[in-house]
Amino acid sequence: MSSGLRHGRHAWTVLMSCATLTGCSDAPSVGVLGAYFPDWLFCIAGGVLLVVCVHVLLSKSGRGAWLTPPAIAYPALTVLLSIALWVVGFNL
Template identity: 85%
Template sequence: MWSGVRRRRHGWAVLMSCATLTLTACSDAPSVGVLGAYFPDWLFCIVGGVLLVVCVHVLLSRSGRGAWLTPPAIVYPALTVLFSIALWVAGFNL
């Protein structure tokens, strides 16, 4: 009985070591150097997404079409996520 349990444990250990070896090949975290400090690239994408949403809000408010984006508590965060992901794909994945 013990030999069967040991074989299963040994098989599990081999499987986990193989999985660990595949994870060691991961690259470093993506970061952008700014004046000697390194920031993650997603931080710049979020800032760019927020700036784009502010521009959309100003343009729609000035044109009188600001009521199109209702409810704003759902639409503006969704637009921020959309623009941030679009900037990330265009800037760091192409």
Template identity: 80%
Template sequence: MRAWTILASCTTLTACSDSPSIGVLGAYFPDWLFCIVGGVLLVACVHVLLSRSGRGGWLAPPALVYPALTVLFSIALWAVGFNL
């Protein structure tokens, strides 16, 4: 029984590591926070570009499309910025 307890605790602790954070003026922020902010800014740029060109109707239900684009851009920024 003791061996199974040790094995279970070792397998659960294998993924533990330091949290990925970025130091900004002495305070540490998680990297995903910057990726979400970047994703929101990119979606705002896409919205402005599409509305100025008259193609804003392409993004049919905005309540679904804009959050999905935010997630897509945030994950892309995280993959490019912190995983490559």
């Protein structure tokens, strides 16, 4: 029984070591003119720009009422598009 207990402790030690070492990789950043910015910053800016384009397109076509209430719909759309940009741009 003590060998099973030792095996469990060993597995727990390995698991905790792996969990603490996952933060030892390079920071996800993009170099712009010598300064490094986090990649999520570009994704949020791109998401906001895409939401502005969606708003303009829907307003011009007369379908602006599709995204109601705007206080919930536009921030949610910003998050959705920002995450989509992050997945496409930095994880594929």
